[in-house]
Amino acid sequence: MWDLLALALLLLRFSKKCGLIVLAVVIMMGCSVGVLDWVALAWIAATGVLLLIHAYAKPYRLCSLLTETLLVADAVALMLHLVPGFHNLRLLDGVHVSPDSLPFTLYYNFDKALVPFILLGCLSTLFVTKRHHRVSWQWLLLVAAVPALLWLATLLGGLRAEFHVPEWLPEFTLANIFFVSLAEEALFRGYLQQRLARVAHPAAALVVSALFFGAMHFQGGMMLVLFASLAGMIYGIAWMWSGRLWVAVLFHFGLNLMQLLFFTYPALRHLP
Known part of the structure:
Protein backbone atom coordinates (compact mmCIF):
# COMPACT_ATOMS: atom_id res chain seq x y z
CA MET A 1 0.00 0.00 0.00
CA TRP A 2 2.70 2.48 0.95
CA ASP A 3 4.67 1.78 -2.22
CA LEU A 4 1.52 2.56 -4.21
CA LEU A 5 1.04 5.79 -2.28
CA ALA A 6 4.61 6.78 -3.16
CA LEU A 7 3.89 5.88 -6.79
CA ALA A 8 0.79 8.09 -6.78
CA LEU A 9 2.90 11.01 -5.53
CA LEU A 10 5.56 10.34 -8.15
CA LEU A 11 2.96 10.25 -10.93
CA LEU A 12 1.63 13.70 -9.96
CA ARG A 13 4.63 15.32 -11.64
CA PHE A 14 3.77 13.71 -14.98
CA SER A 15 0.04 12.92 -14.93
CA LYS A 16 -2.34 14.31 -12.32
CA LYS A 17 -5.09 11.97 -13.52
CA CYS A 18 -2.95 8.84 -13.12
CA GLY A 19 -1.79 9.99 -9.69
CA LEU A 20 -5.37 10.46 -8.54
CA ILE A 21 -6.44 7.06 -9.85
CA VAL A 22 -3.66 5.33 -7.92
CA LEU A 23 -4.51 7.43 -4.86
CA ALA A 24 -8.13 6.27 -5.02
CA VAL A 25 -6.93 2.65 -4.96
CA VAL A 26 -4.65 3.39 -2.01
CA ILE A 27 -7.48 5.07 -0.09
CA MET A 28 -9.61 1.93 -0.47
CA MET A 29 -6.67 -0.17 0.72
CA GLY A 30 -6.11 2.19 3.66
CA CYS A 31 -9.73 1.76 4.74
CA SER A 32 -9.50 -2.02 4.49
CA VAL A 33 -6.43 -2.26 6.74
CA GLY A 34 -7.50 0.36 9.29
CA VAL A 35 -5.07 3.14 8.38
CA LEU A 36 -8.10 5.31 7.57
CA ASP A 37 -11.34 5.25 9.53
CA TRP A 38 -14.68 6.82 8.57
CA VAL A 39 -13.67 10.24 9.91
CA ALA A 40 -10.57 10.37 7.69
CA LEU A 41 -12.57 9.06 4.74
CA ALA A 42 -15.20 11.75 5.24
CA TRP A 43 -12.47 14.39 5.49
CA ILE A 44 -10.87 13.17 2.24
CA ALA A 45 -14.26 13.19 0.50
CA ALA A 46 -14.97 16.74 1.72
CA THR A 47 -11.54 17.82 0.48
CA GLY A 48 -12.30 16.29 -2.92
CA VAL A 49 -15.57 18.21 -3.13
CA LEU A 50 -13.79 21.43 -2.16
CA LEU A 51 -11.17 20.83 -4.86
CA LEU A 52 -13.95 20.44 -7.44
CA ILE A 53 -15.65 23.64 -6.27
CA HIS A 54 -12.31 25.45 -6.46
CA ALA A 55 -11.71 24.21 -10.01
CA TYR A 56 -15.08 25.56 -11.18
CA ALA A 57 -14.80 28.76 -9.11
CA LYS A 58 -11.57 30.01 -10.73
CA PRO A 59 -13.37 32.57 -12.95
CA TYR A 60 -14.88 34.10 -9.79
CA ARG A 61 -12.01 35.71 -7.94
CA LEU A 62 -13.53 36.05 -4.46
CA CYS A 63 -14.93 32.54 -4.42
CA SER A 64 -11.65 31.14 -5.76
CA LEU A 65 -9.69 32.95 -3.05
CA LEU A 66 -12.00 31.58 -0.36
CA THR A 67 -11.81 27.97 -1.56
CA GLU A 68 -8.02 28.17 -1.97
CA THR A 69 -7.65 29.52 1.56
CA LEU A 70 -9.72 26.62 2.90
CA LEU A 71 -7.67 24.11 0.92
CA VAL A 72 -4.36 25.51 2.16
CA ALA A 73 -5.68 25.42 5.75
CA ASP A 74 -6.68 21.81 5.08
CA ALA A 75 -3.15 21.02 3.85
CA VAL A 76 -1.58 22.64 6.92
CA ALA A 77 -3.88 20.68 9.25
CA LEU A 78 -2.90 17.43 7.54
CA MET A 79 0.77 18.41 7.66
CA LEU A 80 0.56 18.97 11.42
CA HIS A 81 -1.46 15.75 12.02
CA LEU A 82 -4.42 17.73 13.36
CA VAL A 83 -7.04 15.82 11.38
CA PRO A 84 -8.53 12.83 13.24
CA GLY A 85 -9.10 9.44 11.65
CA PHE A 86 -5.62 8.81 10.26
CA HIS A 87 -3.83 5.88 11.93
CA ASN A 88 -0.37 6.24 10.45
CA LEU A 89 1.91 3.22 10.41
CA ARG A 90 4.61 3.44 13.09
CA LEU A 91 7.68 1.54 11.87
CA LEU A 92 10.12 2.53 14.62
CA ASP A 93 9.36 3.63 18.15
CA GLY A 94 11.99 5.47 20.16
CA VAL A 95 15.04 3.78 18.63
CA HIS A 96 18.54 5.18 19.15
CA VAL A 97 20.64 5.41 15.99
CA SER A 98 23.62 5.56 18.34
CA PRO A 99 24.14 5.95 22.11
CA ASP A 100 24.65 9.69 21.62
CA SER A 101 21.48 10.21 19.56
CA LEU A 102 18.06 11.24 20.78
CA PRO A 103 15.33 8.58 20.36
CA PHE A 104 13.83 8.48 16.88
CA THR A 105 10.34 7.38 15.80
CA LEU A 106 9.57 6.66 12.15
CA TYR A 107 6.07 6.83 10.65
CA TYR A 108 4.56 6.31 7.23
CA ASN A 109 2.26 9.35 7.24
CA PHE A 110 -0.84 9.00 5.08
CA ASP A 111 -2.24 12.41 6.10
CA LYS A 112 0.96 14.27 5.24
CA ALA A 113 1.21 12.48 1.88
CA LEU A 114 -2.10 14.07 0.82
CA VAL A 115 -0.63 17.60 0.96
CA PRO A 116 0.85 17.66 -2.59
CA PHE A 117 -2.46 16.45 -4.06
CA ILE A 118 -4.32 19.32 -2.42
CA LEU A 119 -1.80 22.02 -3.27
CA LEU A 120 -1.58 20.93 -6.91
CA GLY A 121 -5.31 21.63 -7.08
CA CYS A 122 -4.57 25.16 -5.83
CA LEU A 123 -1.55 25.86 -8.00
CA SER A 124 -1.00 24.11 -11.33
CA THR A 125 2.68 25.15 -11.38
CA LEU A 126 3.41 23.43 -8.05
CA PHE A 127 5.93 21.02 -9.56
CA VAL A 128 7.35 23.06 -12.44
CA THR A 129 7.65 26.82 -12.76
CA LYS A 130 9.98 29.49 -14.18
CA ARG A 131 13.62 28.91 -13.29
CA HIS A 132 16.42 31.35 -12.44
CA HIS A 133 19.38 29.91 -14.30
CA ARG A 134 22.69 29.59 -12.46
CA VAL A 135 26.09 28.34 -13.59
CA SER A 136 27.71 25.12 -12.40
CA TRP A 137 29.95 26.62 -9.71
CA GLN A 138 26.95 28.25 -8.02
CA TRP A 139 25.19 24.89 -7.85
CA LEU A 140 28.36 23.34 -6.41
CA LEU A 141 28.38 25.97 -3.67
CA LEU A 142 24.74 25.21 -2.89
CA VAL A 143 25.45 21.48 -2.67
CA ALA A 144 28.43 22.22 -0.41
CA ALA A 145 26.15 24.26 1.86
CA VAL A 146 24.40 21.02 2.94
CA PRO A 147 27.39 19.42 4.75
CA ALA A 148 28.54 22.89 5.83
CA LEU A 149 25.27 23.40 7.71
CA LEU A 150 25.61 20.03 9.43
CA TRP A 151 29.18 20.84 10.45
CA LEU A 152 28.01 24.21 11.81
CA ALA A 153 25.42 22.38 13.91
CA THR A 154 28.23 20.11 15.13
CA LEU A 155 30.45 23.05 16.08
CA LEU A 156 27.57 24.60 18.04
CA GLY A 157 26.96 21.36 19.95
CA GLY A 158 23.72 20.25 18.29
CA LEU A 159 25.24 17.21 16.53
CA ARG A 160 28.24 14.93 16.72
CA ALA A 161 30.01 13.33 13.78
CA GLU A 162 29.70 9.53 13.64
CA PHE A 163 29.01 6.94 10.97
CA HIS A 164 26.20 4.37 10.91
CA VAL A 165 24.03 2.57 8.35
CA PRO A 166 20.85 1.43 10.14
CA GLU A 167 19.09 -1.70 8.90
CA TRP A 168 15.91 0.33 8.38
CA LEU A 169 17.58 2.68 5.85
CA PRO A 170 15.27 1.60 2.94
CA GLU A 171 12.14 2.34 5.00
CA PHE A 172 13.62 5.67 6.09
CA THR A 173 14.36 6.55 2.47
CA LEU A 174 10.81 5.85 1.29
CA ALA A 175 9.23 7.70 4.20
CA ASN A 176 11.57 10.68 4.08
CA ILE A 177 11.34 11.30 0.35
CA PHE A 178 7.62 10.86 -0.20
CA PHE A 179 5.91 11.31 3.17
CA VAL A 180 8.14 14.04 4.64
CA SER A 181 10.33 15.96 2.18
CA LEU A 182 7.86 16.08 -0.72
CA ALA A 183 4.97 17.19 1.49
CA GLU A 184 7.01 19.89 3.24
CA GLU A 185 8.59 21.19 0.03
CA ALA A 186 5.21 21.26 -1.69
CA LEU A 187 3.85 23.50 1.08
CA PHE A 188 6.81 25.76 1.82
CA ARG A 189 8.54 26.05 -1.55
CA GLY A 190 6.15 24.88 -4.27
CA TYR A 191 3.18 26.78 -2.83
CA LEU A 192 4.15 29.40 -0.23
CA GLN A 193 7.40 30.65 -1.76
CA GLN A 194 5.93 30.61 -5.25
CA ARG A 195 2.81 32.52 -4.20
CA LEU A 196 4.86 35.10 -2.28
CA ALA A 197 7.29 35.54 -5.19
CA ARG A 198 4.37 36.69 -7.35
CA VAL A 199 3.60 39.64 -5.06
CA ALA A 200 7.00 40.37 -3.48
CA HIS A 201 10.71 40.21 -4.31
CA PRO A 202 11.93 36.61 -4.75
CA ALA A 203 14.51 37.10 -1.97
CA ALA A 204 11.78 38.18 0.46
CA ALA A 205 9.66 35.18 -0.56
CA LEU A 206 12.67 32.94 0.05
CA VAL A 207 13.32 34.30 3.54
CA GLY A 232 14.89 26.10 4.32
CA MET A 233 17.05 28.78 2.71
CA ILE A 234 19.05 26.07 0.93
CA TYR A 235 15.92 24.25 -0.26
CA GLY A 236 14.33 27.54 -1.33
CA ILE A 237 17.35 28.54 -3.40
CA ALA A 238 17.38 25.11 -5.02
CA TRP A 239 13.71 25.54 -5.94
CA MET A 240 14.20 29.10 -7.17
CA TRP A 241 17.21 28.31 -9.34
CA SER A 242 15.75 25.14 -10.85
CA GLY A 243 12.05 25.93 -10.95
CA ARG A 244 11.53 22.25 -10.09
CA LEU A 245 9.95 21.08 -6.84
CA TRP A 246 11.71 17.72 -7.00
CA VAL A 247 15.11 19.45 -6.94
CA ALA A 248 14.20 21.04 -3.59
CA VAL A 249 12.93 17.65 -2.40
CA LEU A 250 16.25 16.00 -3.29
CA PHE A 251 18.19 18.68 -1.39
CA HIS A 252 15.88 18.19 1.60
CA PHE A 253 16.24 14.42 1.56
CA GLY A 254 20.00 14.72 0.90
CA LEU A 255 20.52 16.73 4.07
CA ASN A 256 18.42 14.33 6.15
CA LEU A 257 20.20 11.30 4.71
CA MET A 258 23.66 12.82 5.26
CA GLN A 259 22.80 13.54 8.87
CA LEU A 260 21.50 10.01 9.41
CA LEU A 261 24.62 8.40 7.93
CA PHE A 262 27.34 10.69 9.27
CA PHE A 263 26.01 12.50 12.36
CA THR A 264 23.90 11.89 15.43
CA TYR A 265 20.25 11.64 14.38
CA PRO A 266 17.90 13.37 14.93
CA ALA A 267 20.09 15.34 17.36
CA LEU A 268 22.77 14.94 20.02
CA ARG A 269 21.37 13.24 23.09
CA HIS A 270 23.20 15.31 25.71
CA LEU A 271 23.24 18.93 24.61
CA PRO A 272 25.84 21.10 26.34
Whole structure:
Protein backbone atom coordinates (compact mmCIF):
# COMPACT_ATOMS: atom_id res chain seq x y z
CA MET A 1 0.00 0.00 0.00
CA TRP A 2 2.70 2.48 0.95
CA ASP A 3 4.67 1.78 -2.22
CA LEU A 4 1.52 2.56 -4.21
CA LEU A 5 1.04 5.79 -2.28
CA ALA A 6 4.61 6.78 -3.16
CA LEU A 7 3.89 5.88 -6.79
CA ALA A 8 0.79 8.09 -6.78
CA LEU A 9 2.90 11.01 -5.53
CA LEU A 10 5.56 10.34 -8.15
CA LEU A 11 2.96 10.25 -10.93
CA LEU A 12 1.63 13.70 -9.96
CA ARG A 13 4.63 15.32 -11.64
CA PHE A 14 3.77 13.71 -14.98
CA SER A 15 0.04 12.92 -14.93
CA LYS A 16 -2.34 14.31 -12.32
CA LYS A 17 -5.09 11.97 -13.52
CA CYS A 18 -2.95 8.84 -13.12
CA GLY A 19 -1.79 9.99 -9.69
CA LEU A 20 -5.37 10.46 -8.54
CA ILE A 21 -6.44 7.06 -9.85
CA VAL A 22 -3.66 5.33 -7.92
CA LEU A 23 -4.51 7.43 -4.86
CA ALA A 24 -8.13 6.27 -5.02
CA VAL A 25 -6.93 2.65 -4.96
CA VAL A 26 -4.65 3.39 -2.01
CA ILE A 27 -7.48 5.07 -0.09
CA MET A 28 -9.61 1.93 -0.47
CA MET A 29 -6.67 -0.17 0.72
CA GLY A 30 -6.11 2.19 3.66
CA CYS A 31 -9.73 1.76 4.74
CA SER A 32 -9.50 -2.02 4.49
CA VAL A 33 -6.43 -2.26 6.74
CA GLY A 34 -7.50 0.36 9.29
CA VAL A 35 -5.07 3.14 8.38
CA LEU A 36 -8.10 5.31 7.57
CA ASP A 37 -11.34 5.25 9.53
CA TRP A 38 -14.68 6.82 8.57
CA VAL A 39 -13.67 10.24 9.91
CA ALA A 40 -10.57 10.37 7.69
CA LEU A 41 -12.57 9.06 4.74
CA ALA A 42 -15.20 11.75 5.24
CA TRP A 43 -12.47 14.39 5.49
CA ILE A 44 -10.87 13.17 2.24
CA ALA A 45 -14.26 13.19 0.50
CA ALA A 46 -14.97 16.74 1.72
CA THR A 47 -11.54 17.82 0.48
CA GLY A 48 -12.30 16.29 -2.92
CA VAL A 49 -15.57 18.21 -3.13
CA LEU A 50 -13.79 21.43 -2.16
CA LEU A 51 -11.17 20.83 -4.86
CA LEU A 52 -13.95 20.44 -7.44
CA ILE A 53 -15.65 23.64 -6.27
CA HIS A 54 -12.31 25.45 -6.46
CA ALA A 55 -11.71 24.21 -10.01
CA TYR A 56 -15.08 25.56 -11.18
CA ALA A 57 -14.80 28.76 -9.11
CA LYS A 58 -11.57 30.01 -10.73
CA PRO A 59 -13.37 32.57 -12.95
CA TYR A 60 -14.88 34.10 -9.79
CA ARG A 61 -12.01 35.71 -7.94
CA LEU A 62 -13.53 36.05 -4.46
CA CYS A 63 -14.93 32.54 -4.42
CA SER A 64 -11.65 31.14 -5.76
CA LEU A 65 -9.69 32.95 -3.05
CA LEU A 66 -12.00 31.58 -0.36
CA THR A 67 -11.81 27.97 -1.56
CA GLU A 68 -8.02 28.17 -1.97
CA THR A 69 -7.65 29.52 1.56
CA LEU A 70 -9.72 26.62 2.90
CA LEU A 71 -7.67 24.11 0.92
CA VAL A 72 -4.36 25.51 2.16
CA ALA A 73 -5.68 25.42 5.75
CA ASP A 74 -6.68 21.81 5.08
CA ALA A 75 -3.15 21.02 3.85
CA VAL A 76 -1.58 22.64 6.92
CA ALA A 77 -3.88 20.68 9.25
CA LEU A 78 -2.90 17.43 7.54
CA MET A 79 0.77 18.41 7.66
CA LEU A 80 0.56 18.97 11.42
CA HIS A 81 -1.46 15.75 12.02
CA LEU A 82 -4.42 17.73 13.36
CA VAL A 83 -7.04 15.82 11.38
CA PRO A 84 -8.53 12.83 13.24
CA GLY A 85 -9.10 9.44 11.65
CA PHE A 86 -5.62 8.81 10.26
CA HIS A 87 -3.83 5.88 11.93
CA ASN A 88 -0.37 6.24 10.45
CA LEU A 89 1.91 3.22 10.41
CA ARG A 90 4.61 3.44 13.09
CA LEU A 91 7.68 1.54 11.87
CA LEU A 92 10.12 2.53 14.62
CA ASP A 93 9.36 3.63 18.15
CA GLY A 94 11.99 5.47 20.16
CA VAL A 95 15.04 3.78 18.63
CA HIS A 96 18.54 5.18 19.15
CA VAL A 97 20.64 5.41 15.99
CA SER A 98 23.62 5.56 18.34
CA PRO A 99 24.14 5.95 22.11
CA ASP A 100 24.65 9.69 21.62
CA SER A 101 21.48 10.21 19.56
CA LEU A 102 18.06 11.24 20.78
CA PRO A 103 15.33 8.58 20.36
CA PHE A 104 13.83 8.48 16.88
CA THR A 105 10.34 7.38 15.80
CA LEU A 106 9.57 6.66 12.15
CA TYR A 107 6.07 6.83 10.65
CA TYR A 108 4.56 6.31 7.23
CA ASN A 109 2.26 9.35 7.24
CA PHE A 110 -0.84 9.00 5.08
CA ASP A 111 -2.24 12.41 6.10
CA LYS A 112 0.96 14.27 5.24
CA ALA A 113 1.21 12.48 1.88
CA LEU A 114 -2.10 14.07 0.82
CA VAL A 115 -0.63 17.60 0.96
CA PRO A 116 0.85 17.66 -2.59
CA PHE A 117 -2.46 16.45 -4.06
CA ILE A 118 -4.32 19.32 -2.42
CA LEU A 119 -1.80 22.02 -3.27
CA LEU A 120 -1.58 20.93 -6.91
CA GLY A 121 -5.31 21.63 -7.08
CA CYS A 122 -4.57 25.16 -5.83
CA LEU A 123 -1.55 25.86 -8.00
CA SER A 124 -1.00 24.11 -11.33
CA THR A 125 2.68 25.15 -11.38
CA LEU A 126 3.41 23.43 -8.05
CA PHE A 127 5.93 21.02 -9.56
CA VAL A 128 7.35 23.06 -12.44
CA THR A 129 7.65 26.82 -12.76
CA LYS A 130 9.98 29.49 -14.18
CA ARG A 131 13.62 28.91 -13.29
CA HIS A 132 16.42 31.35 -12.44
CA HIS A 133 19.38 29.91 -14.30
CA ARG A 134 22.69 29.59 -12.46
CA VAL A 135 26.09 28.34 -13.59
CA SER A 136 27.71 25.12 -12.40
CA TRP A 137 29.95 26.62 -9.71
CA GLN A 138 26.95 28.25 -8.02
CA TRP A 139 25.19 24.89 -7.85
CA LEU A 140 28.36 23.34 -6.41
CA LEU A 141 28.38 25.97 -3.67
CA LEU A 142 24.74 25.21 -2.89
CA VAL A 143 25.45 21.48 -2.67
CA ALA A 144 28.43 22.22 -0.41
CA ALA A 145 26.15 24.26 1.86
CA VAL A 146 24.40 21.02 2.94
CA PRO A 147 27.39 19.42 4.75
CA ALA A 148 28.54 22.89 5.83
CA LEU A 149 25.27 23.40 7.71
CA LEU A 150 25.61 20.03 9.43
CA TRP A 151 29.18 20.84 10.45
CA LEU A 152 28.01 24.21 11.81
CA ALA A 153 25.42 22.38 13.91
CA THR A 154 28.23 20.11 15.13
CA LEU A 155 30.45 23.05 16.08
CA LEU A 156 27.57 24.60 18.04
CA GLY A 157 26.96 21.36 19.95
CA GLY A 158 23.72 20.25 18.29
CA LEU A 159 25.24 17.21 16.53
CA ARG A 160 28.24 14.93 16.72
CA ALA A 161 30.01 13.33 13.78
CA GLU A 162 29.70 9.53 13.64
CA PHE A 163 29.01 6.94 10.97
CA HIS A 164 26.20 4.37 10.91
CA VAL A 165 24.03 2.57 8.35
CA PRO A 166 20.85 1.43 10.14
CA GLU A 167 19.09 -1.70 8.90
CA TRP A 168 15.91 0.33 8.38
CA LEU A 169 17.58 2.68 5.85
CA PRO A 170 15.27 1.60 2.94
CA GLU A 171 12.14 2.34 5.00
CA PHE A 172 13.62 5.67 6.09
CA THR A 173 14.36 6.55 2.47
CA LEU A 174 10.81 5.85 1.29
CA ALA A 175 9.23 7.70 4.20
CA ASN A 176 11.57 10.68 4.08
CA ILE A 177 11.34 11.30 0.35
CA PHE A 178 7.62 10.86 -0.20
CA PHE A 179 5.91 11.31 3.17
CA VAL A 180 8.14 14.04 4.64
CA SER A 181 10.33 15.96 2.18
CA LEU A 182 7.86 16.08 -0.72
CA ALA A 183 4.97 17.19 1.49
CA GLU A 184 7.01 19.89 3.24
CA GLU A 185 8.59 21.19 0.03
CA ALA A 186 5.21 21.26 -1.69
CA LEU A 187 3.85 23.50 1.08
CA PHE A 188 6.81 25.76 1.82
CA ARG A 189 8.54 26.05 -1.55
CA GLY A 190 6.15 24.88 -4.27
CA TYR A 191 3.18 26.78 -2.83
CA LEU A 192 4.15 29.40 -0.23
CA GLN A 193 7.40 30.65 -1.76
CA GLN A 194 5.93 30.61 -5.25
CA ARG A 195 2.81 32.52 -4.20
CA LEU A 196 4.86 35.10 -2.28
CA ALA A 197 7.29 35.54 -5.19
CA ARG A 198 4.37 36.69 -7.35
CA VAL A 199 3.60 39.64 -5.06
CA ALA A 200 7.00 40.37 -3.48
CA HIS A 201 10.71 40.21 -4.31
CA PRO A 202 11.93 36.61 -4.75
CA ALA A 203 14.51 37.10 -1.97
CA ALA A 204 11.78 38.18 0.46
CA ALA A 205 9.66 35.18 -0.56
CA LEU A 206 12.67 32.94 0.05
CA VAL A 207 13.32 34.30 3.54
CA VAL A 208 9.68 34.29 4.65
CA SER A 209 9.05 30.72 3.50
CA ALA A 210 12.28 29.57 5.19
CA LEU A 211 11.27 31.24 8.47
CA PHE A 212 7.86 29.59 8.38
CA PHE A 213 9.56 26.26 7.71
CA GLY A 214 11.84 26.83 10.69
CA ALA A 215 8.92 27.79 12.92
CA MET A 216 7.24 24.47 12.13
CA HIS A 217 10.07 22.80 14.10
CA PHE A 218 9.49 24.82 17.28
CA GLN A 219 8.91 21.72 19.39
CA GLY A 220 12.58 20.84 18.95
CA GLY A 221 13.77 24.08 20.55
CA MET A 222 15.28 27.29 19.22
CA MET A 223 18.44 25.65 17.88
CA LEU A 224 16.36 23.36 15.66
CA VAL A 225 14.22 26.31 14.54
CA LEU A 226 17.40 28.18 13.55
CA PHE A 227 18.92 25.32 11.59
CA ALA A 228 15.62 24.35 9.97
CA SER A 229 15.32 27.97 8.79
CA LEU A 230 18.84 27.87 7.35
CA ALA A 231 18.07 24.53 5.70
CA GLY A 232 14.89 26.10 4.32
CA MET A 233 17.05 28.78 2.71
CA ILE A 234 19.05 26.07 0.93
CA TYR A 235 15.92 24.25 -0.26
CA GLY A 236 14.33 27.54 -1.33
CA ILE A 237 17.35 28.54 -3.40
CA ALA A 238 17.38 25.11 -5.02
CA TRP A 239 13.71 25.54 -5.94
CA MET A 240 14.20 29.10 -7.17
CA TRP A 241 17.21 28.31 -9.34
CA SER A 242 15.75 25.14 -10.85
CA GLY A 243 12.05 25.93 -10.95
CA ARG A 244 11.53 22.25 -10.09
CA LEU A 245 9.95 21.08 -6.84
CA TRP A 246 11.71 17.72 -7.00
CA VAL A 247 15.11 19.45 -6.94
CA ALA A 248 14.20 21.04 -3.59
CA VAL A 249 12.93 17.65 -2.40
CA LEU A 250 16.25 16.00 -3.29
CA PHE A 251 18.19 18.68 -1.39
CA HIS A 252 15.88 18.19 1.60
CA PHE A 253 16.24 14.42 1.56
CA GLY A 254 20.00 14.72 0.90
CA LEU A 255 20.52 16.73 4.07
CA ASN A 256 18.42 14.33 6.15
CA LEU A 257 20.20 11.30 4.71
CA MET A 258 23.66 12.82 5.26
CA GLN A 259 22.80 13.54 8.87
CA LEU A 260 21.50 10.01 9.41
CA LEU A 261 24.62 8.40 7.93
CA PHE A 262 27.34 10.69 9.27
CA PHE A 263 26.01 12.50 12.36
CA THR A 264 23.90 11.89 15.43
CA TYR A 265 20.25 11.64 14.38
CA PRO A 266 17.90 13.37 14.93
CA ALA A 267 20.09 15.34 17.36
CA LEU A 268 22.77 14.94 20.02
CA ARG A 269 21.37 13.24 23.09
CA HIS A 270 23.20 15.31 25.71
CA LEU A 271 23.24 18.93 24.61
CA PRO A 272 25.84 21.10 26.34
